[in-house]
Amino acid sequence: MSDIADMLRDGDPPPAETSLDEDDRLKPSFVRAVLDHVEDGEAEAARALVRPLHPADIADLFELADRDERAPLAAALGELLTADALSEMNDYVREDIVDVLAPEQVAVFASALDTDDAVAIIEDMDRADQQAVLNALDPEDRAAIEEALSYPEETAGRVMQRDLVAVPEHFTVGQVIDMLRDDGDLTTDFYEIFIVDPLHRPIGTCQLSWVLRTPRDIAMADVMQRDQTLIPVDMDQEEVALRFQKYALISAAVIDPGGRLVGMITVDDILHIVQEEAGEDALLLSGAGDGDINEPIRESYVARVRWLIANLFTALVASTIIYAFGAAIEKMVALAVLMPIVAGVGGNAGTQTLAVTVRAIATNQLTSSNTRRAIVRELRIALLNGLTIAVIAGVGVTLWFGILHLGFVIAAAMTANIVIAGLAGVAIPVTLDRLDQDPAVASSVFVTMITDSMGFLAFLGLAVASGLVSL
Amino acid sequence: MSDIADMLRDGDPPPAETSLDEDDRLKPSFVRAVLDHVEDGEAEAARALVRPLHPADIADLFELADRDERAPLAAALGELLTADALSEMNDYVREDIVDVLAPEQVAVFASALDTDDAVAIIEDMDRADQQAVLNALDPEDRAAIEEALSYPEETAGRVMQRDLVAVPEHFTVGQVIDMLRDDGDLTTDFYEIFIVDPLHRPIGTCQLSWVLRTPRDIAMADVMQRDQTLIPVDMDQEEVALRFQKYALISAAVIDPGGRLVGMITVDDILHIVQEEAGEDALLLSGAGDGDINEPIRESYVARVRWLIANLFTALVASTIIYAFGAAIEKMVALAVLMPIVAGVGGNAGTQTLAVTVRAIATNQLTSSNTRRAIVRELRIALLNGLTIAVIAGVGVTLWFGILHLGFVIAAAMTANIVIAGLAGVAIPVTLDRLDQDPAVASSVFVTMITDSMGFLAFLGLAVASGLVSL
Incomplete structure (x- = not known):
């Protein structure tokens, strides 16, 4: 801090490198120094620190600032907050800044940018503000941006620029x-x-x-x-x-x-x-929605709680299976102790297959030409995994509880559940893809439901069917 | 199939478009037609179909073929299998092809490519084959490739090309x-x-x-x-x-x-x-390792089973907690029925936070400047999620079992576990990152262990502590 103050006294802005750490990220001490100047009303001192920065680093500075520090920072930086810096910014952070700017200022930024970057700034504004900005643009820029906005979001029309040779x-x-x-x-x-x-x-x-x-x-x-x-x-x-x-x-x-x-x-x-x-x-896959750390809390909450509620109801399916075996559990409480292991390891195996399959679909590596091969491949891996885990779990449980029969039951249930998990992990995303649904969105819920339910059913069912315990 | 045969009779290869579907992937019928020609020894017919393809599509053709079809396909295509097609290929698939080529042929391919692409082909060969290829190269190419190979994998030295102006x-x-x-x-x-x-x-x-x-x-x-x-x-x-x-x-x-x-x-x-x-x-995050659908099954098995075994042992931690409450479960089997719900939904909440945090760290959006803010943010979301789920689960359980006390216990346990999941989901990857470990690799195992154990402990512990059931 004091070296920075020294440098400022000499009238020499610090070189940009001193503001970045070895991973090319802004140093926390630098971010703090700028924000402290802004808070203390020393706008010129803040500008002196920020002036040597690349627009991408100025964008990062806003992202690293707390939400309520962003508007004062924008005011203090003045013309250092360039159109380029704005276009580099995270969408949510940019919205915060754009909200406090006059439409004429936004129009100045927009006209300095390529169409695609200008559109990115304007597309998230509400309709009235958007119209005010468009009105403030010169007719040519306005026509280009209006045309871009006429294409659906996330299509080539939004991403392209009109300036070309x-x-x-x-x-x-x-x-x-x-x-x-x-x-x-x-x-x-x-x-x-x-x-x-x-x-x-x-x-x-x-x-x-x-x-x-x-x-x-x-x-x-x-x-x-x-x-x-x-x-x-x-x-x-x-x-x-x-x-x-x-x-x-x-x-x-x-x-x-x-x-x-x-x-x-x-x-x-x-x-x-x-x-x-x-x-x-x-x-x-985790149901975290947009997953942006700058997303407003309310939006993150809504996106995530939906999937937790879905998870709650699928967990209920598993619970009703346990409920059906209540009498068996009362007689042998070891079943209750061990059943989450069968469901949990199966769930993990299912998630592995799911992650691999979703990635392969997204990168066009898994098409209808090789679906059958992918299913066979996953089943073979599942069988190897299942047998390995079965041996370890079977031996471990036999030693822990001293009941060989229980060891066999958990070994068989593990193998069955891991194979089912492998099958579900590839079949569910492939089916969703065929139905033109994003395989990453809902697969997880289905796969977890299957591995939980089948885990409990296989383990408790085998325990009863094999005569280890009666219902 | 018959139109393709017709076109071939006319001596006219089909335009490349007919081989691709609307998503720019090779049509299964086209892939099958080429491979059938290869199998029937009709190499010229196969070449006629493949000739109009872009090198990237020729690479895809090899990826979509079964493993044992690849060498015959390479033999049938002859000079149509270009260096460009080879360099576009998935690493594992390329290895299969390169294995059946003579070192001199690989050297011809390598010298036709930029250094980085040549290195990608050569780096995975075993030492003896690598040396044979290098010996077959002209001195200048050889020196460039040897220098590139002297840099560690996945560094700039491997990715760069030497040809520049x-x-x-x-x-x-x-x-x-x-x-x-x-x-x-x-x-x-x-x-x-x-x-x-x-x-x-x-x-x-x-x-x-x-x-x-x-x-x-x-x-x-x-x-x-x-x-x-x-x-x-x-x-x-x-x-x-x-x-x-x-x-x-x-x-x-x-x-x-x-x-x-x-x-x-x-x-x-x-x-x-x-x-x-x-x-x-x-x-x-799922422990699926490389996750490439072309990876040999043995390698996929080894990569995945390690994490399943790790998961087995962390699940054991949760089981010992249940074991400690065995007497309580014997008295009220509903506890065994409901406890997986507390652990499961908590696990999902933890995975959500984990996915968001890992992504933010990977994209340099989460640095030490805003870690505290990220933790506070996740805790607030977790509290909102926890209370929402608690109300639904509490009411549902009270109605299902007719025991208000049980409803309160599950509501409190849910809230506690989801908040703990949120804290673990951000603290664990951030800590791993500080220790210079990849936060995506081991976080999942720790977070699942915590949400499972804490889920069972909170639910069963509260049931006993609140006097619902005695140990």
């Missing part, structure tokens, strides 16, 4: 270079040039590195690659991300239903989508 | 363009040009779009951006991926400990890493 087929490399040098209005970040026909339909694409390596008098038509991945404007963003991965794309043309080029998607936006969609599995 | 500071834009036009040996896919000092240390970077838009006589030093994200060659690939996301990079310079430019990482490789690392959470 497209040239007719007859252009030479030299003409393209001259056009790029002359036109100051063009977007700065692009990685390929699209070649279009007179109806503005893409007919080829040319990476910038090819343009640079080709003599001026060659026609673009002779450099371009005709085969290209075209993204329909209404394609789901998860599907778009899979295409980018599959074909190692850096950018791709987006076309409307008439085949006309309407936008471009670049890979930096896809990176966020891949991160989100791939990370979603663990959250969806 | 670097120029001295005094070069003009025109000189760069001339150099690119003249040098046919350069890499084809690059998105920025690095500017280096005489010691080959990067001092700036220049996107191709800036080069294209700048007059020929301007010096690169005046176009380049001095601030750039430099990746140390030993940086973990997950960390590299986070930098790419944070700073929206398309490519980045990799430097050795002396600060010299040794390679370049491009975003298409990062996309795979993000997909893998983000998707790993669900697999690690």
Whole structure:
């Protein structure tokens, strides 16, 4: 803290590196220093600390601040809170900031950004605020953003940007270079040039590195690659991300239903989508909903409690099975002691298979071509797991309670439940996928219900059926 | 099938589109048709079907084939199995193919690829085969690959490619363009040009779009951006991926400990890493290990059974708690019927918090700056969840068993266990992260142990302590 104060006295802002730890995250001491300045009304001191930061780090600063510190921080930073920083921010945190800004200010930010980033800022505002911002935009930006908002959320139309470079087929490399040098209005970040026909339909694409390596008098038509991945404007963003991965794309043309080029998607936006969609599995499987630590508590509560209630009712199914065997438990309380082990280990085995299957479906690795093989594979693994656990549990229980019969019963019940868990863990998500449901969302509840119920039923049922105890 | 046969008779291969379904995956009927041709020894017919496919789809074809069909398929396809197709393949599937190839053939593939893709193919071979391939390579490729192999797996050194474009500071834009036009040996896919000092240390970077838009006589030093994200060659690939996301990079310079430019990482490789690392959470949390459906069964078995055994022993902890209350259960068997509900719903609540926390840590959203806030947040959500579930369970149990006292006991136990689950779900992964352990790996076992044990202890303990039943 005191070195930072020293540096400030010297009029020299600290270099950005001192604000980051070895993992490239803002140091807690730095975050605290900035927020303390803001709290003490020393806006200029706070700005001096923040000025050297990258927009992504300024976004992080807001995310790390407490909710009630964010508006004062925004006020203190003034023009340091740039459009770029805003577009890097977590959705919920950005909403907090945008809420306290005037529509004219939001419009200034929006017009500084690519369409997709501007849309991300505006799409979560309520309708009246959204309209006020749109009214404050110049007509061209407004038209672009309104068009983007007309596409459903999480589709290519929302993610694409309208600024791109497209040239007719007859252009030479030299003409393209001259056009790029002359036109100051063009977007700065692009990685390929699209070649279009007179109806503005893409007919080829040319990476910038090819343009640079080709003599001026060659026609673009002779450099371009005709085969290209075209993204329909209404394609789901998860599907778009899979295409980018599959074909190692850096950018791709987006076309409307008439085949006309309407936008471009670049890979930096896809990176966020891949991160989100791939990370979603663990959250969806646990029923944690959006799972964002910046989500308002009320929303997190609603998302999560739904699944806990569902879990409560499926647990009830298991309880009624136990209830049916009440007389057996009264006679041999060891059954009550051991039954949660059978259900719990089975549940874990089911979750393993479920996680593997959901991942394979999400990455297009499991299709109807190899479903049968996947089921056979999981059953074989389940059988190996089941037999291993059966031996350990069987021997352990025999030693603990001194009843060989009980050891056999738990061994058999374990094997049965782990095999059932394997079957359910692959069959349930595959079935949900066939029914066009997200396999990550509800699978867990079904699988747990089956492994719990079957665990208790197999263990208590075998105990009675084998004559270990009577009902 | 018969239309495909018709098309083949016309000598016209079917367009690639007919082989793909609407989700861009190979149609099962197409996969079957190719494999049937292979099985029937009709290699030319199989090749005719496969010829129009993109290398990524050829890779998928091998993944969708059964394990014992892969070698014959590779033999039938011959030169259609390109280096690109091989590099797109799942690691395990590729190993199967590479195993049946001669070292000279693998060397031909490797020399056709960028260093990073060549390394991916070679790194999993056993030492003797690896050496045979290296011996078959030309000295330059061999040196590049050997150097890459000298870096630890999953670090920048393995992921980077050596082919890049670097120029001295005094070069003009025109000189760069001339150099690119003249040098046919350069890499084809690059998105920025690095500017280096005489010691080959990067001092700036220049996107191709800036080069294209700048007059020929301007010096690169005046176009380049001095601030750039430099990746140390030993940086973990997950960390590299986070930098790419944070700073929206398309490519980045990799430097050795002396600060010299040794390679370049491009975003298409990062996309795979993000997909893998983000998707790993669900697999690690469930203890499913690598979770790849192409992993050999024995490896999957070993990875999973370890966690099931761990789960067996933690379940034992819970069982000893039940054992201690055996007398109480004998007197009131309803306790045995209901206790799995308390443990199960608590476990689910713990898993929710765990999934959220692990994701936030992995994406650098949860740092020591906001840990306290995250804990408070989770406890508040847990309290809301706990009270909601307590009311439903309390009323339900009172109605089911007609014992108000039992309803109160389960309500109190539920609330306690869900709050404990929330605390454990955030505290355990945060602690593991502080200890430099992967929070996704072992958290689940600890959290389940706590929610099971505390569930039984709270429910049975409260039943006895409140005088509902005596021990």
